[in-house]
Amino acid sequence: MRSLALTGYLRRITLFGWPPVFLLSVGLAWAAPGAPPVPAPPSDLEGTVRIAVLAYRGADHARKHWGPHADYLNGQLAPRHFEVVPMSYAEMTGAVQRREVQLVITNTGHYTEMELAGNLSRIATRLMVGPNGPLDRFGGTVVTRAENSRLNRYADLKGLRLMVPDKSSLGGWQVHLREALDQGLVLEEDMAQISETKNHEKVVEGVLSGQADVGFVRSDLVESMAADGRIRLSDLHIVNQKQALGYPYLLSTRLYPEWPLARVSGVPDQLAKDVLISLLALPSDHTAALAAGIQGWTLPQNYQSVHDLFREARLGPYANVPVRFTDLLVGYAIPLAVVGLAIILALASTASYVLRANHSLKGEIRRRQEAEQRQEESDSRFRDLTEHLPSLIWMAGPDKLCTYFNRAWLEFTGRTLEQELGNGWAEGVHPDDLARCIATYEAAFDARRPFEMKYRLRHANGDYRWIIDAGTPRLGPDGQFRGYFGHCLDVTEMQRLTEALSAGRERYALAQRAAHIVSLDLDLASGRLQFSEEIEPMLGLAPGNPLRTLEAFLARVHPDDRTTVERVLEEALAGTGNLSLELRVARPDGGERWLAVTGEVVRNTGQEPVRLLGILQDVTDRRQADENLRQSNEKLSDSLAALRVHTRDLTRINEMNELLQTCVREEEVHRIFSHVAQSLELGNGGMLALAKPPRRGMQGVSTWGDSTGMDTAFALDDCWGIRRGQAYEPGQTRPPLHCSHLHATGEQHCLCQPLVVQGETLGLITVRAPLDSSETAWQRIRQLTVTLGEALKLALSNIRLREALREQATRDPLTSLFNRRYLDETLPRELHASARENHPLALAILDIDHFKNFNDTWGHEAGDQVLIEVSRILRDHLRASDIACRYGGEELVAVMPGAELEEARDRLQRIADLVRHAQVHTQDRALPPVTFSAGIALAPQHGKDADTLLRAADQALYAAKQAGRDRIFLAGAKPDSADPLR
Numbered sequence: 001m002r003s004l005a006l007t008g009y010l011r012r013i014t015l016f017g018w019p020p021v022f023l024l025s026v027g028l029a030w031a032a033p034g035a036p037p038v039p040a041p042p043s044d045l046e047g048t049v050r051i052a053v054l055a056y057r058g059a060d061h062a063r064k065h066w067g068p069h070a071d072y073l074n075g076q077l078a079p080r081h082f083e084v085v086p087m088s089y090a091e092m093t094g095a096v097q098r099r100e101v102q103l104v105i106t107n108t109g110h111y112t113e114m115e116l117a118g119n120l121s122r123i124a125t126r127l128m129v130g131p132n133g134p135l136d137r138f139g140g141t142v143v144t145r146a147e148n149s150r151l152n153r154y155a156d157l158k159g160l161r162l163m164v165p166d167k168s169s170l171g172g173w174q175v176h177l178r179e180a181l182d183q184g185l186v187l188e189e190d191m192a193q194i195s196e197t198k199n200h201e202k203v204v205e206g207v208l209s210g211q212a213d214v215g216f217v218r219s220d221l222v223e224s225m226a227a228d229g230r231i232r233l234s235d236l237h238i239v240n241q242k243q244a245l246g247y248p249y250l251l252s253t254r255l256y257p258e259w260p261l262a263r264v265s266g267v268p269d270q271l272a273k274d275v276l277i278s279l280l281a282l283p284s285d286h287t288a289a290l291a292a293g294i295q296g297w298t299l300p301q302n303y304q305s306v307h308d309l310f311r312e313a314r315l316g317p318y319a320n321v322p323v324r325f326t327d328l329l330v331g332y333a334i335p336l337a338v339v340g341l342a343i344i345l346a347l348a349s350t351a352s353y354v355l356r357a358n359h360s361l362k363g364e365i366r367r368r369q370e371a372e373q374r375q376e377e378s379d380s381r382f383r384d385l386t387e388h389l390p391s392l393i394w395m396a397g398p399d400k401l402c403t404y405f406n407r408a409w410l411e412f413t414g415r416t417l418e419q420e421l422g423n424g425w426a427e428g429v430h431p432d433d434l435a436r437c438i439a440t441y442e443a444a445f446d447a448r449r450p451f452e453m454k455y456r457l458r459h460a461n462g463d464y465r466w467i468i469d470a471g472t473p474r475l476g477p478d479g480q481f482r483g484y485f486g487h488c489l490d491v492t493e494m495q496r497l498t499e500a501l502s503a504g505r506e507r508y509a510l511a512q513r514a515a516h517i518v519s520l521d522l523d524l525a526s527g528r529l530q531f532s533e534e535i536e537p538m539l540g541l542a543p544g545n546p547l548r549t550l551e552a553f554l555a556r557v558h559p560d561d562r563t564t565v566e567r568v569l570e571e572a573l574a575g576t577g578n579l580s581l582e583l584r585v586a587r588p589d590g591g592e593r594w595l596a597v598t599g600e601v602v603r604n605t606g607q608e609p610v611r612l613l614g615i616l617q618d619v620t621d622r623r624q625a626d627e628n629l630r631q632s633n634e635k636l637s638d639s640l641a642a643l644r645v646h647t648r649d650l651t652r653i654n655e656m657n658e659l660l661q662t663c664v665r666e667e668e669v670h671r672i673f674s675h676v677a678q679s680l681e682l683g684n685g686g687m688l689a690l691a692k693p694p695r696r697g698m699q700g701v702s703t704w705g706d707s708t709g710m711d712t713a714f715a716l717d718d719c720w721g722i723r724r725g726q727a728y729e730p731g732q733t734r735p736p737l738h739c740s741h742l743h744a745t746g747e748q749h750c751l752c753q754p755l756v757v758q759g760e761t762l763g764l765i766t767v768r769a770p771l772d773s774s775e776t777a778w779q780r781i782r783q784l785t786v787t788l789g790e791a792l793k794l795a796l797s798n799i800r801l802r803e804a805l806r807e808q809a810t811r812d813p814l815t816s817l818f819n820r821r822y823l824d825e826t827l828p829r830e831l832h833a834s835a836r837e838n839h840p841l842a843l844a845i846l847d848i849d850h851f852k853n854f855n856d857t858w859g860h861e862a863g864d865q866v867l868i869e870v871s872r873i874l875r876d877h878l879r880a881s882d883i884a885c886r887y888g889g890e891e892l893v894a895v896m897p898g899a900e901l902e903e904a905r906d907r908l909q910r911i912a913d914l915v916r917h918a919q920v921h922t923q924d925r926a927l928p929p930v931t932f933s934a935g936i937a938l939a940p941q942h943g944k945d946a947d948t949l950l951r952a953a954d955q956a957l958y959a960a961k962q963a964g965r966d967r968i969f970l971a972g973a974k975p976d977s978a979d980p981l982r
Helices: 005-016 019-031 059-076 089-097 108-116 170-182 200-209 221-227 269-280 287-292 304-313 325-388 407-413 424-428 431-447 492-515 535-539 550-556 559-573 620-661 666-679 720-724 775-809 820-837 851-858 860-876 901-916 946-962
Strands: 048-054 081-087 103-105 120-130 133-135 140-145 161-164 193-196 214-218 236-239 260-264 294-298 392-396 402-405 451-458 464-475 481-490 518-523 529-531 579-586 592-603 609-618 685-691 698-705 748-757 760-770 841-848 883-888 891-897 932-939 967-970
Touching: 048 059, 048 089, 059 081, 059 269, 059 287, 081 089, 089 108, 108 120, 108 170, 108 260, 108 304, 120 269, 133 294, 140 170, 140 200, 140 221, 161 200, 170 200, 170 214, 170 304, 200 214, 200 221, 200 236, 214 221, 260 269, 269 294, 287 294, 392 407, 392 464, 402 424, 407 451, 424 431, 431 451, 431 464, 464 492, 518 592, 529 550, 535 592, 535 609, 550 559, 559 579, 559 592, 559 609, 592 620, 620 666, 620 775, 666 685, 666 698, 666 775, 698 760, 720 748, 720 760, 748 775, 760 775, 820 841, 820 883, 820 891, 820 932, 820 946, 841 860, 841 901, 841 946, 851 860, 860 883, 860 891, 860 901, 891 901, 901 932, 901 967, 932 946, 946 967
Parallel strands: 048 081, 048 103, 161 193, 161 214, 932 967
Antiparallel strands: 103 260, 120 133, 120 260, 120 294, 140 214, 140 236, 392 402, 392 481, 451 464, 464 481, 518 529, 518 609, 579 592, 592 609, 685 698, 685 760, 748 760, 841 891, 841 932, 883 891
């Protein structure tokens, strides 16, 4: 790395004005040599892909650290072959420039240097294992001995002995340059001594042993050494200690992104894409992740903070070329003299201005540093805040593609971050809302305006829930548009309440109209009486002929109530209370209506009554309701009894649902349903029947009560309910049509409730009840049957879905054989059973001869057809108890429990003859005859565990291939004993 002496010099001369800096930079630019040409990158990466890794702790450590990553990628991206190549900083830089490697794993600073040179671009960023979760950031730590507690800032280190791992190390050198320069310390000039150890741990050991006064290391190192028992944290003092929200390690500097995985310029996009997808899928407990000491990999982080570091500390391409003063004197003595004179004159005239500018510049630098620190803390707080907020948070870039979803969003949808990124989130939007949602989003995006929309989003449990999504444009400090920030709230319950409130308001408005509420206004001085327009229909008056005076209204009052009305009115006017009474009014048609009158007397300042305001309400119906109240009370008692039964039913159904959710086999569902149906008194008997394999009919699986006369096995067409796809009662048709699977149903209620999910009939619930059952009791049975049916459908669907997923997870999609995962699960179990029963077990590994020739000559489709045909013959001609698996590539495995070596060999020879004479075609062309080589091993003779037995069979296979292929070789036999397969 270039020296920082010139950096310090430039910072100092900046204080005296701009002319020297301008002239010096012009001279350096004039003298800079041209960049050497870069060799063209390789165009074919189908062979070995070389991964250069930084060997900062030696080549052996690097291979042990990163070698499992190559093994992982070899397994994921065959036939490509990946190889780890440990390199030093200089070796890696040269190899990248010469395009001798394709992928690079190095520290953040070294990567940034090569990125700025145009040689690399990042693919992914590693996630380190932290005490509280994965970490994608790190920084630097300044350590000294505990007795040096007076050293609290970088500025205090001037004149001391400094020890660093390497000047190309980001955490051990480069991040400290920026912090030191901010405090006026130029490390290259102001330190008494700087020594490099090439190892972070040796820096800590050197400081503790007194070889140096202070040391720079990567953050998290001292905690790691303390955890291993190599040091005690109490022996160390941390200089310039900082706190970063969410970062758990001792820290002295700003935080920067973790190490990247990068591709060399010219490496094909497809290779980079395949590697990224594989690394994102790397489990945290995989051997590759554990060996590297990482949590896994994530999408590439923003490395702008490292660019800012390099620019401020003048590292990499930002470093100025060192210039000696004697060289300037020899080449430019006269121009420098003229320039020097001009500078002196300029300084004399501008000293005052420069001093003010320097003061302003220092203030601006300080404010910018504080702003950067606030921004860093703000970003950290934002990340921590959004990850713990219950709101659903998302962010999108300028290209309208989403770049971030917080934990609450992912928990809501039940999907991974990779599934949601880009436009993946739209897969969860309800189909009826999707077009409107996308149109609103894109219109707001194009106009750069905030938006708010409501749509339904699929929850992790499969239900669609209403959310309100509010998006706001994000602008940078320069006003540049950077995308959108959005947050969503689950308003499903609010939506339900709003709908209920709207319906309630509508019902209230209807109730007002139905109640015919009328307002009244009586002027006591004039006797004038005004009513609202509802008075006409209420009293049966002709339109336009309302009652104008109190006397006219009293004339309509029933004679028996008139005296009471006058008395109450007099009492209200006398101040004894407001007006409130009920009276009868005669209608012109001879009818009567009961009215409730409520009024309030308005008085002047002298407390004299001047007006009467009130309302009239037709309460005839209420009066009638009072008459009917007694009958209602009787019915209420019956309803309460029914409610108790309903509550009991709901309790038992809830208990059943909880049990059904824990069932793993259909037999458990049968028993639970039969017990619950019996306890719920679901009719006097019934049966649950489930569908056999497609179109094979129905089979009864559980019964309760009296199930006589119900067929336990019948065809689908025997039930009218299954034919119609909905509940069926024979008594509802004229004439009644009884199902063929039910007998003697003439004197009983019958109900057939099919269990249909997405058009597929899963089963049938049949219920019977006595014909004299009340309509209420039979209605309860109907409702219970529907509810139980829904619960059953869900439970059965879940169990069958789990079985289908397990089948998919253990089958190879191309050959329909079991896959490697199934073999790893099954072989140890078969070996255990073989040992327990003292029976032999033969295992054979088959490898299709010259398989690569089929791919290279006739294309991969031909190779697939060969694999499919050989797999079919192997599967069809093994015993039912044997197991056929695709081991990997063109290798197949046959596990034959109870078979001796000779029996296994004879079986494979028959299969080989069938394969050799099989006709394999691709695109109407016949392929050459197919042969295979095989190795057979016997348990326990050649191995008692799966790994040993597979290794023995694999060695036998290798011997068979070495002997000329198209033959079988037995484990432990001599090479000349291999049997040709012809």
